[in-house]
Amino acid sequence: MGISDRKEREKIELKELILKEARAIFLEEGFEKTSIRKIADRIEYSPTTIYLYFQDKNELLLALHQESFNHLFQSLSSVGSIPDAFGRLVALGHAYIEYGLKNPEEYELMFALKAPLEALQCKDEIWCDGLKAIDLVKSMVQDCQAHGYLPTHLNAETTAIMLWGQVHGLVSLHLNNRFNMFQGRDLNIIVQDTFNLFVQFLKSFK
Amino acid sequence: MGISDRKEREKIELKELILKEARAIFLEEGFEKTSIRKIADRIEYSPTTIYLYFQDKNELLLALHQESFNHLFQSLSSVGSIPDAFGRLVALGHAYIEYGLKNPEEYELMFALKAPLEALQCKDEIWCDGLKAIDLVKSMVQDCQAHGYLPTHLNAETTAIMLWGQVHGLVSLHLNNRFNMFQGRDLNIIVQDTFNLFVQFLKSFK
DNA sequence: TTGATTTAAATAACAGTGTTAAGTATATTT
DNA sequence: AAATATACTTAACACTGTTATTTAAATCAA
Numbered sequence: 001m002g003i004s005d006r007k008e009r010e011k012i013e014l015k016e017l018i019l020k021e022a023r024a025i026f027l028e029e030g031f032e033k034t035s036i037r038k039i040a041d042r043i044e045y046s047p048t049t050i051y052l053y054f055q056d057k058n059e060l061l062l063a064l065h066q067e068s069f070n071h072l073f074q075s076l077s078s079v080g081s082i083p084d085a086f087g088r089l090v091a092l093g094h095a096y097i098e099y100g101l102k103n104p105e106e107y108e109l110m111f112a113l114k115a116p117l118e119a120l121q122c123k124d125e126i127w128c129d130g131l132k133a134i135d136l137v138k139s140m141v142q143d144c145q146a147h148g149y150l151p152t153h154l155n156a157e158t159t160a161i162m163l164w165g166q167v168h169g170l171v172s173l174h175l176n177n178r179f180n181m182f183q184g185r186d187l188n189i190i191v192q193d194t195f196n197l198f199v200q201f202l203k204s205f206k
Numbered sequence: 207m208g209i210s211d212r213k214e215r216e217k218i219e220l221k222e223l224i225l226k227e228a229r230a231i232f233l234e235e236g237f238e239k240t241s242i243r244k245i246a247d248r249i250e251y252s253p254t255t256i257y258l259y260f261q262d263k264n265e266l267l268l269a270l271h272q273e274s275f276n277h278l279f280q281s282l283s284s285v286g287s288i289p290d291a292f293g294r295l296v297a298l299g300h301a302y303i304e305y306g307l308k309n310p311e312e313y314e315l316m317f318a319l320k321a322p323l324e325a326l327q328c329k330d331e332i333w334c335d336g337l338k339a340i341d342l343v344k345s346m347v348q349d350c351q352a353h354g355y356l357p358t359h360l361n362a363e364t365t366a367i368m369l370w371g372q373v374h375g376l377v378s379l380h381l382n383n384r385f386n387m388f389q390g391r392d393l394n395i396i397v398q399d400t401f402n403l404f405v406q407f408l409k410s411f412k
Numbered sequence: 413t414t415g416a417t418t419t420a421a422a423t424a425a426c427a428g429t430g431t432t433a434a435g436t437a438t439a440t441t442t
Numbered sequence: 443a444a445a446t447a448t449a450c451t452t453a454a455c456a457c458t459g460t461t462a463t464t465t466a467a468a469t470c471a472a
Binding site for chain 4: 213254258
């Protein structure tokens with residue numbers, strides 16, 4: 001039955017077109033300006049058609065959220081080639097910070113906005129991307145422990161959450177303009193200096 | 207001239223009434239539901255009257271933001287009585303986290319939402335509340351250095367930003383439901399455990 | 413091939429948002 | 443008493459997410 005095959009293909013294509021244009025608006029104009037009507041204009045369909053492909057706006061943002069996580073993991077992947085366990089962990093932190101500062105809208109969607117997680121909750125699904133991310137950090141912490149960089153008595157998961165908390169805190173404060181009060185200074189350098197100090201603390205811990 | 211005195215008094219009173227009801231809605235229903243029209247309903251004036259007292263919604267939110275900072279500083283003030291410098295710093299962290307988790311809407315307004323800072327920027331004003339907050343942490347760090355808890359070679363401000371970044375990161379991730387993936391566990395305890403681990407790092411640093 | 417049914421999309425509307433231009437009383441000043 | 447200034451309201455603009463209803467086309471069954 002080739003006809004229904006084609007129809008299904010067309011449905012997938014339209015869904016992808018919606019996401020593509022949604023993503024374009026999202027990156028060009030930011031989260032707040034990404035409206036159903038604006039997407040509809042760009043794909044040349046009526047606004048209500050979008051609701052035939054996504055239950056609501058949250059679900060649409062969840063799809064963008066998942067694409068953003070792929071983008072993040074791709075940005076983090078390069079650190080895998082670093083041989084030293086501790087150097088790898090530090091590089092992961094730097095790469096995370098760099099990703100966050102270079103992709104503010106995506107970062108907000110992944111780690112601040114409630115919309116995508118609400119969509120997940122409606123489906124009774126868990127935040128797998130988040131779990132995947134924390135597991136990555138956790139395994140790198142364990143690598144450090146295996147090579148004598150961090151004490152083995154430390155709980156690897158708690159340590160991973162601490163690391164995540166630190167870098168997220170810095171990225172989040174910066175993206176939300178909470179470092180603007182440090183007038184006349186390079187705010188990226190403030191973030192870098194702070195993270196470097198944190199690394200000193202990590203390095204010296206016994 | 208008693209009449210114009212009374213008029214001025216009445217203007218101040220109406221402005222305070224607007225803020226009072228705005229705050230009530232804000233705390234009861236959250237940031238997103240705090241609309242100009244809803245405030246107008248509660249004060250029994252037309253929506254446009256509010257614009258005679260505030261330039262726009264951002265300025266109104268800035269006023270709430272400043273009230274929230276007073277609330278925060280009040281919540282932090284009790285740690286001043288702790289004699290030990292390091293104990294005081296740790297208590298400050300705990301008090302900050304507790305405030306954030308108990309006052310999510312206020313916390314978001316102070317450290318995440320762009321609206322209040324945009325209002326400040328329009329007036330070419332600096333974020334004094336933020337400066338005041340970081341100065342508090344900085345002076346406590348210096349107290350620790352003076353009493354041998356933290357090395358004197360550390361930059362006190364960078365250290366203060368690191369501390370702020372850590373607690374903000376944890377509070378922010380928790381408030382934004384990013385710890386919900388740790389199913390069946392007490393999320394407040396995760397935050398506490400992580401902060402306690404961070405304190406261990408601080409304590410051991412040489 | 414014709415009639416019934418399913419499918420896909422659009423129109424119109426609801427209820428809400430921040431904001432502004434214009435209008436209306438009331439009170440004060442000249 | 444007339445002119446002006448003050449305080450406030452009405453009506454509207456341009457948006458938002460979302461839904462019930464309707465239309466048109468494609469497919470299926472007789």
